[in-house]
Amino acid sequence: MIGKLKGLIDEIGDDHVLIDVQGVCYVAYCSARTLSRIGSAGERVTLFIETYVREDQLKLFGFLTALEREWFLLLQSVQGVGSKVALAVLSTLPPADLANAIALQDKAAVSRAPGVGPKVAIRILTELKNKAPAFAGEAGTTIGLKQEIGEGVASAPVADAVSALTNLGYSRDQAANAVAAALKNGGEDADSARLIRLGLKELSR
Template sequence: MIGQLTGLLIEQNEADRCIIDVNGVGYVVFTSNRTLARLPRPPEVARVLIETIVREDAILLYGFAESYERDWFRLLTTVQGVGVRMALSILSTLSPDEISTAIMTADKATLTRAPGVGARLAVRILTELSGKVASLSDSIATVVVPEGKDKGSRSQTAQTLSDALLALEGLGFRRVESQPVVAKVIKRLTDEGKGSELDLVIRESLRELAR
């Protein structure tokens, strides 16, 4: 199984794939538009995380610029009716944070923005993934607090994130707009060594949202 590729990006299809040359072997890698946009222009060295899908007639490689998007790809494909191509379509249309927010708020309309996702499939996604909201918060916290930090820090960050979102929701802010702001604020405060006390996070988030 291939978990990562680092090589010369020799071709980039604007639709859904690229070719990466690793020691003379060109690997066709399917990606979302989001990952394609983050790759360098050919011919330059690129690194992508790989999810290998083995079928009877082919071995397919799906590439991601970050582990957060790959985790969402894996999670989406656990839903009945969501195949690998559909998962890429969703990730090309919605960011991981938007998907997370849609699931936490049961926002069916947001999910149906992705091509091929009708009302029935959107409901199925919400139903099958709604019970995983806690793990989704932990995933966001992992982006804010890297894997190298202790698990307790990520757990505390996830709790602060959740509490701040609830507080802002009570003030009239929708999660879809406040979640990326709160995550950004927590990361900035953590990087600056100021800590991430709830009241400070809320104050800084309100300042950002006011802009």
């Protein structure tokens, strides 16, 4: 089983990269986001690998981070999501943004991925909502709050502050991040006015 490849980029295709590892070239299928960040031909690269073995094929999928690979596997635990759709989702949303979308139950964000219709997007949001915090990476500290906002169970001051910031033109994700930071700085008992003020200060940075 191949877990990681280290070598030189030989060629980059539309959906894959060819990596030369001491004279042996491996084809690794990657998300568009990974391919755009991987470098150019002749440069060294390290990819985390997920190996798929089928009766008629052996296929390698490559990722720049172990977290992205974990999300690739997690997405495929959802009914109707295979490797192609999982890569499409990761091409559209990096892991932190995907965790945010799931926490906020943001169907529109997930539906932007090619091949992801409304039904599949809803399944992703529903089936992964309790798993997102564990796979959120650095964004994990604010995911719990975002889940409360997405499920409509956040406290009144938090909900009011997020609503006020979105009414000012900020996205729900930006507003939720700002209010999460405001709660950390202002305390759990801060009222909506204080959260809005601190949130705006956070957004102006």
